[in-house]
Amino acid sequence: xxxxxxxxxxxxxxxxxxxxxxxxxxxxxxxxxxxxxxxxxxxxxxxxxxxxxxxxxxxxxxxxxxxxxxxxxxxxxxxxxxxxxxxxxxxxxxxxxxxxxxxxxxxxxxxxxxxxxxxxxxxxxxxxxxxxxxxxxxxxxxxxxxxxxxxxxxxxxxxxxxxxxxxxxxxxxxxxxxxxxxxxxxxxxxxxxxxxxxxxxxxxxxxxxxxxxxxxxxxxxxxxxxxxxxxxxxxxxxxxxxxxxxxxxxxxxxxxxxxxxxxxxxxxxxxxxxxxxxxxxxxxxxxxxxxxxxxxxxxxxxxxxxxxxxxxxxxxxxxxxxxxxxxxxxxxxxxxxxxxxxxxxxxxxxxxxxxxxxxxxxxxxxxxxxxxxxxxxxxxxxxxxxxxxxxxxxxxxxx
Amino acid sequence: xxxxxxxxxxxxxxxxxxxxxxxxxxxxxxxxxxxxxxxxxxxxxxxxxxxxxxxxxxxxxxxxxxxxxxxxxxxxxxxxxxxxxxxxxxxxxxxxxxxxxxxxxxxxxxxxxxxxxxxxxxxxxxxxxxxxxxxxxxxxxxxxxxxxxxxxxxxxxxxxxxxxxxxxxxxxxxxxxxxxxxxxxxxxxxxxxxxxxxxxxxxxxxxxxxxxxxxxxxxxxxxxxxxxxxxxxxxxxxxxxxxxxxxxxxxxxxxxxxxxxxxxxxxxxxxxxxxxxxxxxxxxxxxxxxxxxxxxxxxxxxxxxxxxxxxxxxxxxxxxxxxxxxxxxxxxxxxxxxxxxxxxxxxxxxxxxxxxxxxxxxxxxxxxxxxxxxxxxxxxxxxxxxxxxxxxxxxxxxxxxxxxxxxxxxxxxxxxxxxxxxxxxxxxxxxxxxxxxxxxxxxxxxxxxxxxxxxxxxxxxxxxxxxxxxxxxxxxxxxxxxxxxxxxxxxxxxxxxxxxxxxxxxxxxxxxxxxxxxxxxxxxxxxxxxxxxxxxxxxxxxx
Numbered sequence: 001x002x003x004x005x006x007x008x009x010x011x012x013x014x015x016x017x018x019x020x021x022x023x024x025x026x027x028x029x030x031x032x033x034x035x036x037x038x039x040x041x042x043x044x045x046x047x048x049x050x051x052x053x054x055x056x057x058x059x060x061x062x063x064x065x066x067x068x069x070x071x072x073x074x075x076x077x078x079x080x081x082x083x084x085x086x087x088x089x090x091x092x093x094x095x096x097x098x099x100x101x102x103x104x105x106x107x108x109x110x111x112x113x114x115x116x117x118x119x120x121x122x123x124x125x126x127x128x129x130x131x132x133x134x135x136x137x138x139x140x141x142x143x144x145x146x147x148x149x150x151x152x153x154x155x156x157x158x159x160x161x162x163x164x165x166x167x168x169x170x171x172x173x174x175x176x177x178x179x180x181x182x183x184x185x186x187x188x189x190x191x192x193x194x195x196x197x198x199x200x201x202x203x204x205x206x207x208x209x210x211x212x213x214x215x216x217x218x219x220x221x222x223x224x225x226x227x228x229x230x231x232x233x234x235x236x237x238x239x240x241x242x243x244x245x246x247x248x249x250x251x252x253x254x255x256x257x258x259x260x261x262x263x264x265x266x267x268x269x270x271x272x273x274x275x276x277x278x279x280x281x282x283x284x285x286x287x288x289x290x291x292x293x294x295x296x297x298x299x300x301x302x303x304x305x306x307x308x309x310x311x312x313x314x315x316x317x318x319x320x321x322x323x324x325x326x327x328x329x330x331x332x333x334x335x336x337x338x339x340x341x342x343x344x345x346x347x348x349x350x351x352x353x354x355x356x357x358x359x360x361x362x363x364x365x366x367x368x369x370x371x372x373x374x375x376x377x378x379x380x381x382x383x384x385x386x387x388x389x390x391x392x393x394x395x396x397x398x399x
Numbered sequence: 400x401x402x403x404x405x406x407x408x409x410x411x412x413x414x415x416x417x418x419x420x421x422x423x424x425x426x427x428x429x430x431x432x433x434x435x436x437x438x439x440x441x442x443x444x445x446x447x448x449x450x451x452x453x454x455x456x457x458x459x460x461x462x463x464x465x466x467x468x469x470x471x472x473x474x475x476x477x478x479x480x481x482x483x484x485x486x487x488x489x490x491x492x493x494x495x496x497x498x499x500x501x502x503x504x505x506x507x508x509x510x511x512x513x514x515x516x517x518x519x520x521x522x523x524x525x526x527x528x529x530x531x532x533x534x535x536x537x538x539x540x541x542x543x544x545x546x547x548x549x550x551x552x553x554x555x556x557x558x559x560x561x562x563x564x565x566x567x568x569x570x571x572x573x574x575x576x577x578x579x580x581x582x583x584x585x586x587x588x589x590x591x592x593x594x595x596x597x598x599x600x601x602x603x604x605x606x607x608x609x610x611x612x613x614x615x616x617x618x619x620x621x622x623x624x625x626x627x628x629x630x631x632x633x634x635x636x637x638x639x640x641x642x643x644x645x646x647x648x649x650x651x652x653x654x655x656x657x658x659x660x661x662x663x664x665x666x667x668x669x670x671x672x673x674x675x676x677x678x679x680x681x682x683x684x685x686x687x688x689x690x691x692x693x694x695x696x697x698x699x700x701x702x703x704x705x706x707x708x709x710x711x712x713x714x715x716x717x718x719x720x721x722x723x724x725x726x727x728x729x730x731x732x733x734x735x736x737x738x739x740x741x742x743x744x745x746x747x748x749x750x751x752x753x754x755x756x757x758x759x760x761x762x763x764x765x766x767x768x769x770x771x772x773x774x775x776x777x778x779x780x781x782x783x784x785x786x787x788x789x790x791x792x793x794x795x796x797x798x799x800x801x802x803x804x805x806x807x808x809x810x811x812x813x814x815x816x817x818x819x820x821x822x823x824x825x826x827x828x829x830x831x832x833x834x835x836x837x838x839x840x841x842x843x844x845x846x847x848x849x850x851x852x853x854x855x856x857x858x859x860x861x862x863x864x865x866x867x868x869x870x871x872x873x874x875x876x877x878x879x880x881x882x883x884x885x886x887x888x889x890x891x892x893x894x895x896x897x898x899x900x901x902x903x904x905x906x907x908x909x910x911x912x913x914x915x916x917x918x919x920x921x922x923x924x925x926x927x928x929x930x931x932x933x934x935x936x937x938x939x940x941x942x
Contacts, residue, residue: 039885039886041885043896044893044896044897045896045897045898045901046902047727047728047897047902047905050731051727054731071884071885071886071888072885072888072892072893072896072897073885073896074880074892074895074896074898075624077624077625078624078880078881079885080628081623081624081881082792082881082884082885084628085792085881089794096802096884096885096886097885105627109627109628113628165516184519185519186519191610191611193625243519244519244521244524245519246611247521247526247611248521248524248525248526248609248610248611249610249611251605251610252901253901254901254902255901257901258901258903261711262498262500262517262711262712263500263516263517263711263712264498264499264500264516264517264519264712282902283708283709283723283904284902286709286711386627393433393434394434396611397434397435397611397612
């Protein structure tokens, strides 16, 4: 196992060396990019994200002469389907997707089916500032990114609540269960395979097994049963006390924000520590919304930018991806009044002027203090994710 | 058709893009093994049948009870606006009324209920699909009513009703016995379209339907979208099941029709007149008012949300009304609006030419209705979109046609045409050919009669069909996205993308804009004939 991992790392290294030998100069890429149109396919469900993308598009137009069009997706899988359809139809160049906001299963599927261009991350000048030491930027849901996607921002599972209705939120599974018993119907989590719902299952699994090392690799059916038994017992106990007694489940993160805003629940989940701040700033949540972390830390992951294998404007996509990794773009993205998404850069290594961009960012009163959040916990191996979703579906999905 | 093959082959394990070259039944096994899948299937079928029964029941009862009265004529003006409301917008409106944190609950909370917080009740998303059925019914009743009105204009309904009244029949009985049996064959296809739609609807089912498990169509969309691409194979199998399910629905419905015909024909000739039906008539009116009221109140709630700044439970009204949401989104609306309009006009124009051409050729052909090419025409209404679009997309990609305006407009045409044909054919086929003979006796050429007598007489049906086609095109989501490759954003693709985000204000804004376009089309559909016929009394009365 270890040998093969080392071998794979070696292969990746060779690939990087070979690629960079043949790699075009950044100046050439900039030249080629000028005048190109980049179709950036990105989830369009959040007006604030859309505004940030519009800002980046205008900035890139001005600085690099590339025209950026945001293709607003309701589901990233729509774009994956499109690239797949293009491959089926034999279109190996001139594809319709140039840059794609992607992560997790969508990335894994694209990588597996050879739908991605790259590795390209080493081509981007700004990749030197990536905080690879402290953040899990090299793999996406444990699937090695292999330079096929550039990190864009960091997210972490947090609890979202209304301070007016709940002063001290429960921050461990046991406390959550006790609180739910005392406040029936006031907690909700989305149904897996919504990523927030699945992440909640993984978070529970990590905490209920005290982060057992077995979760880091595939397991046998017997092992799966052994390590997940506490999780199912926990959910069996929790479900009678959640929103609608688990006879219906909210669709996903945005639905949860609405449930909290409508006072249908007092406590739920979010995938960004700034979820409360940005919800307040956009007027969706009352000023008393807050977020806090799980005791002992919670699962975090990274969203990425990838370039499909048949992108029509590859140079333009590279230039845009590099711009999105610049301190200017990253600091703007981290601003709670913009998007509130944590940067992937190692801020302490930046030039003072660039560092200043981050240090001057306002801290919103609804943002959790760093002490609340705890460390980023690593994702379990994808084996667990698939099986958890299937088993959840089998147990609770068909009622 | 090719698109359908693109669904059929994967259902049996053939999808070369995923490295699947062989044929097997494995996709079917995987589909059948999905937890709760048969519950989903049952729910879809039940929702479709219930929706059709209730909608038709309300529409028929209303026509029977009130046709020919001034009140009925007035309330007809509501139909076009109601019909132009996109299904998703109506569903959002209804959900905001009926949810425990919804408007109805806010009106009585906390004063009457004592609820300072919404109760934990399963009203929308209820497991039996009742709120889903309600949401569909309020949209389908206006559709069926418009179809019935168009058909009645052609079948001398008013005189039949008056004859029946003069024989001492109660108004409802007279209409049911004298008009309905002749009317139903003309509206049968629209009724079946309602049935098929109810069984395979996706967006409304996502907003109002059961969530554990979802109805079949919603699960299929999710399977087709699953990042694990191998799920496409079982999803294709599921799409076949969905198609068969619509077939099963139609068979059940046909059985119901037979039974009603058998029971009804005895009743029609029984001579019973039921002259005193006042209570029943008022009940029918009340149900209609309730259904319309629900829809209108839901839309009013949507309208408020588009301007709301802070609106928390249990407040009945928003804290403030502002233009902020509109200002933020005005720029982003321009390009989608242009695309929406051009696609809708193009597709509707093509569909109208095609439909009139086919119907006219049929009218002139000796063999009669050869254009009833079976269910073929209606395949796009019956096969779930998500299923054959994937196949069609690959086809268009191979021809390097994707992302072009023409390809998207053509794909819209596939969906627009059946509705246009459906709306138009009843009136067109029922047109009294004696007018043609008269015209030709007066020395006009056949084409002259067609142009100067037939088309003007059918103007109301034509404009109605065009408006229906226009609104169908405006509502297209998946075809626009898949075939357009995201290059041609429309109001609907924007609305659905933003609906995923859950900010009600933004959703409401887009729903309002999405609603405004068909509303204008239907407005024109009413105004143009009204203006044309301003000095032709008989044609006015036909409305």
